[in-house]
Every structure is written in structure tokens, then in C-alpha cells.
Amino acid sequence: MTDRVLLIEDDADIALGVHTMLSRNGFAVTTAGDGREGLRAFHGERPDLVILDVGLPEMDGWTVLERIRELSEVPVLMLTAHGQESDKVRGLRTGADDYVTKPFGNAEFVARVRALLRRAGSSEQPAEDVYDDGHVRVNFAAHEVLADGVPVELTATEYRLLVTLVRHRGQVLSAVRLLDLVWNDPVGIGPERVKYSVMRLRRKLGATSGADSPIEAVRGFGYRYRADRNRAAPLRQPKRIYRLGTMSGS
Incomplete structure (x- = not known):
């Protein structure tokens, strides 16, 4: 099954380059030019991975990432011109899975995409439901x-x-x-x-x-x-409910 990638990037040249690179490597790529369009495409396409630029018009990448994390744990690769450590930490704490700074090498970029998909298990069906x-x-x-x-x-x-x-x-x-x-x-x-x-x-x-x-x-x-491990005492009922995305998860 072909992995589906949603690219949300407002720079037409970068979008074309990434689209071409990923398509040549066997991915099905959908592109969106701003945050709102990207969220609409996300709901419609149900991609296996999202490549998300931070500096988007209409709605910035941080907001888009938060909206995605409210609904899904699909792998998100942040793509940005900003290389500050604080931006990387913010992205990872918000729920991004990886962070690539422009400019980037094609081989490394494709390798990171494949690694995220492999970790998410999107390329294979689970052995059990x-x-x-x-x-x-x-x-x-x-x-x-x-x-x-x-x-x-x-x-x-x-x-x-x-x-x-x-x-x-x-x-x-x-x-x-x-x-x-x-x-x-x-x-x-x-x-x-x-x-x-x-x-x-x-x-x-x-x-x-x-x-x-x-x-x-x-x-x-x-x-x-070990499901069969002998437990010293009955497990207590969890007292708190944690919502996905409220912690960094790292």
C-alpha cells in the first residue's frame, strides 16, 4: 500500500521540490498552501504522515499542529527555516515527531520520512485488532x-x-x-x-x-x-484521565 503524505507548505518552489522528491520515492503526496487548507486536506485525505511548515499564512504551523493533535497521533514532520533550539523544543513538546531545518538534503529528508512511517507502523497492518x-x-x-x-x-x-x-x-x-x-x-x-x-x-x-x-x-x-507477571497487589483504578496532547510525551 502506498503511504499518503500531506505537505502543508506555502512556498511554491519548496512545495514542488518536496512533492517531486517524495513522489519519485513512491509516496502519494497531497499539497496545501496554508494552514486552513491544510486542515481541510487532513480531514479529507487522512494521510499517513504530515509535513508541516511553521511559517504559514492564515494559520501558523503551531496552531495547525495543535489542531491535528486534538484529533490524531499521525506522525508530523515540522519543516521550517528557523533553526533555533527553542523552536525545536516547542515543536516536539507540542506533539511533532521530527524537525527539519531548511535547507535540507534530499536523501536525509526521505530517510526521516521513512523512519517516521516505520515507527508509526503505517506501512503494515497490525497483527491483531x-x-x-x-x-x-x-x-x-x-x-x-x-x-x-x-x-x-x-x-x-x-x-x-x-x-x-x-x-x-x-x-x-x-x-x-x-x-x-x-x-x-x-x-x-x-x-x-x-x-x-x-x-x-x-x-x-x-x-x-x-x-x-x-x-x-x-x-x-x-x-x-509480561501479562502473566505476578503482581504484589491488585492494581488501583486510575484516578485521572489524561488527554492526548496535554503533555510533551517525550
């Missing part, structure tokens, strides 16, 4: 997570982390491997980030400690999801 171990239930099609029957809303990164662990259940995944599978790492974040993300995910799933969570830390190696 629903995972349910009696405690955690993940509806992959609906992007819905329940813990002991209670809806738990996760950030995009937390959802990808849970899905990755669930789909590799029983396997030990190192922090470096999880960074590769779950995060796109443009600003050099380290494996320590995985530790804190796992801690947040455990809490959102209702665990009071690592001992009563199905996400097991294997000392010196990484993390493993």
Missing part, C-alpha cells in the same frame, strides 16, 4: 487504551511505547532499542528518557510501583511486557 490480557486492553484501530476497564488517554509517545511493548511482549527491549522504535531522536535525547516515560506509563495504567506493573524492568538489559 485488539490486545486484551485482562488488565490492559488496547484497541489498535481505535487507538483506545483501557486499564481494568477504565479509559486511559495517553500522549502519542506513551501510546507508541505501550503498543511497542505489547507487540513485543515477552521480549526484553533495551532502552536504546525502544528509542529507535518509539522516538524519533532529532535533538539527541538519551536512554534515560525511556526510564521516565516507562514510569509515567506505569502510573497511567494504574500501577503504584514497578512491582505491580506488567511492564517489567530487567536490570542491565531493558524492559519487557
Whole structure:
């Protein structure tokens, strides 16, 4: 299946160049010249990935990104002429998955697009529609997570982390491997980030400690999801509902 890319870029020359480059590499590309047009195309096309310029007319890229994140966790690659570290951090905290500064190399750009699609799993069908171990239930099609029957809303990164662990259940995944599978790492974040993300995910799933969570830390190696792990105490019901996009998820 051909991956569908939505390019929201107001510079006609850049839009033409990116469209041509991606089309030659086998992607189906739709373009939009401003933020409002881009959101209309997003709703109509349901793309697998969005390439989003920051400096858009009508509605800037930050606002477009926020609107997209209210509805979807589709991968978003920010494209901008601004190279300041603060802009990169803002984009990632708002929910972007990667950040490319103009000008950019064609080969690297295509590689980043492919990496985002690979991490999102958009190029392949999931092996199962629903995972349910009696405690955690993940509806992959609906992007819905329940813990002991209670809806738990996760950030995009937390959802990808849970899905990755669930789909590799029983396997030990190192922090470096999880960074590769779950995060796109443009600003050099380290494996320590995985530790804190796992801690947040455990809490959102209702665990009071690592001992009563199905996400097991294997000392010196990484993390493993074990649905059959003996828990020290019944898991508490999650007391808070987290809405997608309210945290950085990084």
C-alpha cells in the first residue's frame, strides 16, 4: 500500500521540490498552501504522515499542529527555516515527531520520512485488532487504551511505547532499542528518557510501583511486557484521565 503524505507548505518552489522528491520515492503526496487548507486536506485525505511548515499564512504551523493533535497521533514532520533550539523544543513538546531545518538534503529528508512511517507502523497492518490480557486492553484501530476497564488517554509517545511493548511482549527491549522504535531522536535525547516515560506509563495504567506493573524492568538489559507477571497487589483504578496532547510525551 502506498503511504499518503500531506505537505502543508506555502512556498511554491519548496512545495514542488518536496512533492517531486517524495513522489519519485513512491509516496502519494497531497499539497496545501496554508494552514486552513491544510486542515481541510487532513480531514479529507487522512494521510499517513504530515509535513508541516511553521511559517504559514492564515494559520501558523503551531496552531495547525495543535489542531491535528486534538484529533490524531499521525506522525508530523515540522519543516521550517528557523533553526533555533527553542523552536525545536516547542515543536516536539507540542506533539511533532521530527524537525527539519531548511535547507535540507534530499536523501536525509526521505530517510526521516521513512523512519517516521516505520515507527508509526503505517506501512503494515497490525497483527491483531485488539490486545486484551485482562488488565490492559488496547484497541489498535481505535487507538483506545483501557486499564481494568477504565479509559486511559495517553500522549502519542506513551501510546507508541505501550503498543511497542505489547507487540513485543515477552521480549526484553533495551532502552536504546525502544528509542529507535518509539522516538524519533532529532535533538539527541538519551536512554534515560525511556526510564521516565516507562514510569509515567506505569502510573497511567494504574500501577503504584514497578512491582505491580506488567511492564517489567530487567536490570542491565531493558524492559519487557509480561501479562502473566505476578503482581504484589491488585492494581488501583486510575484516578485521572489524561488527554492526548496535554503533555510533551517525550
